[in-house]
Amino acid sequence: MTDTSIPRADQSLDEEGTAPIAANGDTDVDTEPEETEGEAGREKKAPAESDLFRQSEIAADYVEGLLDILDYDGDIDELVSGGRPVVEVVGGRLQSLVGQRGATLEALQELTRLAVFRQTGTPSRLLLDVGGYRANRRKELAAVAKNAVEKVKEYGEAVRLEPMSAFERKCVHDVVNAMSGVESESEGVEPNRRIVVRPVD
Numbered sequence: 001m002t003d004t005s006i007p008r009a010d011q012s013l014d015e016e017g018t019a020p021i022a023a024n025g026d027t028d029v030d031t032e033p034e035e036t037e038g039e040a041g042r043e044k045k046a047p048a049e050s051d052l053f054r055q056s057e058i059a060a061d062y063v064e065g066l067l068d069i070l071d072y073d074g075d076i077d078e079l080v081s082g083g084r085p086v087v088e089v090v091g092g093r094l095q096s097l098v099g100q101r102g103a104t105l106e107a108l109q110e111l112t113r114l115a116v117f118r119q120t121g122t123p124s125r126l127l128l129d130v131g132g133y134r135a136n137r138r139k140e141l142a143a144v145a146k147n148a149v150e151k152v153k154e155y156g157e158a159v160r161l162e163p164m165s166a167f168e169r170k171c172v173h174d175v176v177n178a179m180s181g182v183e184s185e186s187e188g189v190e191p192n193r194r195i196v197v198r199p200v201d
Contacts, residue, residue: 056085060087088129094131144161149175158198
């Protein structure tokens, strides 16, 4: 089995520490439309787009309040994308809201989801992004996933990636699942949960 490292834009970045927690305590539910494991057979009624946009508005108001308290300037966009509410914050001097490997961003996202829940009574799959961190991280993780798949196909052995947050694992699963001859699954527990990519028998 081969260990690989995730390429980082900033080598000082450490392990991302917070994963979202579902009502059932499962930490692998969504920071994206979460991990594929255990999703089969679980049917949920999709919220109306107007409800999702309302969640993004509530979240945007909450984030705006946080920025005011912290005396940070940022433009806030609320939208619905991929069937989930999204809030994007853009501006200078926002890196401290992302934190090491996105740990602060994950914590802020959980707080924002709680704020939405308090007003709506409905658990939210809100996605919060600051300074385009998630979009950039997706590109890095796509490269990691493709590299792991190439190694699996070349050597025929499973490849274990380093621990990742739920958001990061979802990004990798999406790329691996789109390729033939390989499969991926997560193993371990937070904060050391990681993906294993292996050949399909």
